[in-house]
Amino acid sequence: MDLLRFFTAGNVDDGKSTLIGRLLYDSNSISTDIIETLTRQSKTVGANTEIDLALLTDGLRAEREQGITIDVAYKYFSTSKRKFIIADTPGHIQYTRNMFTGASNADLAIILVDARNGITDQTKRHTIISAILGVPHVLVCINKMDLIDYSEEKYKQIERDYLVFAEKLNLQNIGFIPASALAGDNVVTKSEKMPWYNGLSLLEFLETVQLSETQQTDEARFQVQYVIRPQTEALHDYRGFAGKVVSGAYKKGQRVTVLPSGIESSIDKIEVNQNEVDVAETNTPVVLHLKDDVDISRGNTIVPSEFLPTTQKELTATICWMDNASYIPGQKIILQQNSFRSKAVIKDVMSKIDIHSFQALESDGTMKLNDICKVFIKTAEPISFDSYSHNRNTGAFILINENTNNTVAAGTID
Amino acid sequence: MKTQHDYLVQLEAEAIYILREVAGQFERPALLFSGGKDSICLVHLALKAFRPGKFPFPLVHVDTGHNFPEAIIYRDNLAKQIDERLIVRYVADTIQQKKLQDGKGKFPSRNGLQTYTLLDVIEEFEFDACIGGARRDEEKARAKERIFSVRDEFGQWDPKMQRPELWNIYNGKIHKGENVRIFPISNWTELDVWNYIKRENIQLPSIYFTHERECILTESGQLMNTNEFVKREETDVVVTKKVRYRTVGDMTCTAAIESEAYNVDDIITELKEARISERGATRMDDRVSEAAMEDRKKGGYF
Numbered sequence: 075m076d077l078l079r080f081f082t083a084g085n086v087d088d089g090k091s092t093l094i095g096r097l098l099y100d101s102n103s104i105s106t107d108i109i110e111t112l113t114r115q116s117k118t119v120g121a122n123t124e125i126d127l128a129l130l131t132d133g134l135r136a137e138r139e140q141g142i143t144i145d146v147a148y149k150y151f152s153t154s155k156r157k158f159i160i161a162d163t164p165g166h167i168q169y170t171r172n173m174f175t176g177a178s179n180a181d182l183a184i185i186l187v188d189a190r191n192g193i194t195d196q197t198k199r200h201t202i203i204s205a206i207l208g209v210p211h212v213l214v215c216i217n218k219m220d221l222i223d224y225s226e227e228k229y230k231q232i233e234r235d236y237l238v239f240a241e242k243l244n245l246q247n248i249g250f251i252p253a254s255a256l257a258g259d260n261v262v263t264k265s266e267k268m269p270w271y272n273g274l275s276l277l278e279f280l281e282t283v284q285l286s287e288t289q290q291t292d293e294a295r296f297q298v299q300y301v302i303r304p305q306t307e308a309l310h311d312y313r314g315f316a317g318k319v320v321s322g323a324y325k326k327g328q329r330v331t332v333l334p335s336g337i338e339s340s341i342d343k344i345e346v347n348q349n350e351v352d353v354a355e356t357n358t359p360v361v362l363h364l365k366d367d368v369d370i371s372r373g374n375t376i377v378p379s380e381f382l383p384t385t386q387k388e389l390t391a392t393i394c395w396m397d398n399a400s401y402i403p404g405q406k407i408i409l410q411q412n413s414f415r416s417k418a419v420i421k422d423v424m425s426k427i428d429i430h431s432f433q434a435l436e437s438d439g440t441m442k443l444n445d446i447c448k449v450f451i452k453t454a455e456p457i458s459f460d461s462y463s464h465n466r467n468t469g470a471f472i473l474i475n476e477n478t479n480n481t482v483a484a485g486t487i488d
Numbered sequence: 489m490k491t492q493h494d495y496l497v498q499l500e501a502e503a504i505y506i507l508r509e510v511a512g513q514f515e516r517p518a519l520l521f522s523g524g525k526d527s528i529c530l531v532h533l534a535l536k537a538f539r540p541g542k543f544p545f546p547l548v549h550v551d552t553g554h555n556f557p558e559a560i561i562y563r564d565n566l567a568k569q570i571d572e573r574l575i576v577r578y579v580a581d582t583i584q585q586k587k588l589q590d591g592k593g594k595f596p597s598r599n600g601l602q603t604y605t606l607l608d609v610i611e612e613f614e615f616d617a618c619i620g621g622a623r624r625d626e627e628k629a630r631a632k633e634r635i636f637s638v639r640d641e642f643g644q645w646d647p648k649m650q651r652p653e654l655w656n657i658y659n660g661k662i663h664k665g666e667n668v669r670i671f672p673i674s675n676w677t678e679l680d681v682w683n684y685i686k687r688e689n690i691q692l693p694s695i696y697f698t699h700e701r702e703c704i705l706t707e708s709g710q711l712m713n714t715n716e717f718v719k720r721e722e723t724d725v726v727v728t729k730k731v732r733y734r735t736v737g738d739m740t741c742t743a744a745i746e747s748e749a750y751n752v753d754d755i756i757t758e759l760k761e762a763r764i765s766e767r768g769a770t771r772m773d774d775r776v777s778e779a780a781m782e783d784r785k786k787g788g789y790f
Contacts, residue, residue: 145650147628149625175653178655312540318505412655471657481654
């Protein structure tokens with residue numbers, strides 16, 4: 075059984091939490107004691123229906139009191155076909171950073187549209203964030219169809235409007251589903267109220283969407299997380315580089331280059347859980363051993379000599395500023411890419427991206443919470459990377475404030 | 489491109505990755521070990537992450553004194569078997585040193601008290617990271633917690649000030665005195681844990697499997713183990729049933745469930761049919777209020 079990670083973007087007003095609640099409820103993923111609790115809570119907040127499904131996902135007290143989603147909540151369910159991890163992200167503009175967070179790991183985005191309102195600024199923003207983060211599948215769920223009398227005409231119009239807008243965004247796969255989360259139409263089972271719709275229900279779509287397309291590249295990439303040196307008598311010379319194959323595959327005997335030093339060697343041994351293997355595929359936690367005694371530490375990259383990533387001290391990237399405190403020009407930061415860290419500085423805020431039109435606006439050099447900007451960064455140490463569109467694992471980074479230690483931005487390398 | 493899609497392989501890879509990040513980022517980490525199935529899985533994952541090397545952290549157990557004896561025996565045997573360091577600190581000692589009020593009532597809980605001992609042991613060894621087996625599917629406050637969860641000097645969790653956590657990039661940078669709670673199996677569900685136990689053939693304390701036990705049937709219908717910490721009354725309804733434990737917490741606040749599950753396969757079948765959540769079935773401590781867990785976490789609890 076495989077695993078699909080998706081995130082949902084939209085407001086409480088769009089019925090996002092209701093939709094997730096419906097998915098969980100109708101797929102029998104909610105326990106009876108939780109349903110009892112919900113029934114009790116629903117009465118407290120004065121919800122219209124017997125069970126307010128939205129209460130399932132709003133976990134924090136403040137959220138329940140205010141009826142909004144503040145933070146990303148993770149939910150889990152499985153069917154006989156697949157296991158799912160949902161990142162339920164808030165939709166309001168002031169929570170763009172949370173959506174960035176939820177979208178970063180996702181294989182699929184569900185973008186909710188209120189059928190009465192059609193494509194809004196918010197729909198555009200959610201779509202643009204999905205595009206920046208290279209989410210492989212975007213599913214536009216046109217919700218509240220019951221409130222527009224299940225009109226095919228109106229649905230088709232929204233679909234057309236969306237496609238016109240999305241044309242310039244380079245999204246990989248776009249799907250559409252007309253639904254009513256509240257009534258349960260096309261969520262788990264196909265609705266009889268929309269005979270004109272020939273596609274799948276939402277759950278059927280989630281169960282069958284192809285995941286293999288999420289792998290962007292065959293080029294092997296590996297970063298050292300930790301050096302295993304038992305230093306016991308029996309294992310005196312044991313020196314293994316522990317990490318994960320983030321893309322491609324590694325083979326015993328393969329010529330490799332260690333970056334940033336540029337020293338070449340070859341793979342002497344690959345261990346997976348202390349067993350020697352000839353090949354290690356993507357996503358496997360391994361311990362690599364090299365033929366030569368090379369000085370290697372955490373954050374170094376070991377790659378096939380014929381497929382080198384870019385290694386340099388500067389890069390351009392699209393970043394989302396996530397800190398409450400605005401960016402101070404010249405401020406020293408730490409850049410972290412997986413296990414690699416280096417001091418860094420943003421040399422130039424080149425442009426600001428209008429997240430409703432995807433246009434690059436002239437920058438005044440400032441960055442505040444939720445701004446998405448194109449920046450030029452210099453690092454103190456050379457960083458080995460691929461462009462994010464080529465490799466989601468080696469083209470992503472976060473920026474950390476040296477003083478507060480907070481994660482202040484997340485970026486994708488051009 | 490062949491990519492491994494099996495979800496257990498993916499969850500395992502994620503957990504091992506997180507454990508190695510802890511080793512790479514922190515100077516004095518610890519693995520909080522309770523003798524329960526989740527922390528047993530963590531130890532198993534740590535073996536996969538670090539062998540043939542030693543663990544870059546000790547196992548730490550906060551012993552409430554109300555633990556099931558089976559869990560304690562299991563704990564000691566495991567530490568010996570894998571030859572790793574085990575640090576045990578006792579809530580009873582904390583109660584004495586700090587002149588704290590012990591839990592009261594019919595089923596006296598040391599749930600709140602163990603936070604003191606935990607914070608003390610963190611201070612004693614200057615742990616900068618504590619690895620725990622909490623999962624996001626357990627409870628709705630946990631559903632919002634990061635994998636790297638930064639706590640202030642008082643161990644407090646501030647749900648509104650959490651660091652964004654993106655991709656597989658974990659920011660464990662902290663100031664002196666702060667520490668990070670780390671949850672490598674955040675994305676696992678109860679059923680995932682059992683499927684993993686099955687796949688890896690992991691041995692567990694016997695109380696996870698069915699056995700006959702004398703229990704008090706409470707008014708709310710829970711089966712509570714009879715033991716020296718529970719205040720017995722004449723009106724108690726005492727029954728002997730075939731039961732097992734779904735979670736291994738304190739004897740005073742963990743309820744047994746009626747079960748005929750003799751082995752891991754039986755448990756997996758039972759869980760697939762179960763219509764009640766893990767904490768709902770077994771924990772008295774979460775029934776106190778809707779936000780009981782959220783409040784405990786803010787106070788430094790796991």
